[in-house]
Amino acid sequence: MAFWLFKSEPDAFGIDDLASRPNKTEPWDGVRNYQARNFLRDKVKKGDFVFFYHSSCKDVGIAGVATIVREAYPDESQFEPESRYYDPKATPEAPRWFCVDVQFVEKFDQVLSLQAIKAMSEITQLGVVKKGQRLSVMPVETDEWQLLYKSATGIDFSS
DNA sequence: GCCAACGTTGGC
């Protein structure tokens, strides 16, 4: 079991949107960066946990937790010419982009802000605090997950 | 809206 951080712009799709979906589940599609794609395709497994991060908005930071309920499968939007995620070089026989399904677990009472995360001296590996890491899908070290979760909720994380 | 930091593209 592993831990991840997924970024999304809440104006487009935020944690409240995930919570209101049928089964509180939604495909995490539209990832169009190869390094992030490789994580999704090869490393993200069913049962893994995800910090749902809100970017480019008023309250930037970790908004809550989700879990992986379906592992990598081809992202349909790459085949749809009208989609903003359309990729003319991708075919169903040779898909280039993948998605996973995520399910809502919990929303934090308040967003664990980027500012607060940066202020935690123990958090040194997380991509959002490191210079030049703008992946939309990134791994989270287990010990840093525990610290961040405790900081956000006041309780120890347990699956 | 600014702009730094990346990633991708394409000519050579």
Add this chain to the structure above:
DNA sequence: GCCAACGTTGGC
């Protein structure tokens, strides 16, 4: 394979 130009990301 290099690298300049261009597009995108994302905090501020």
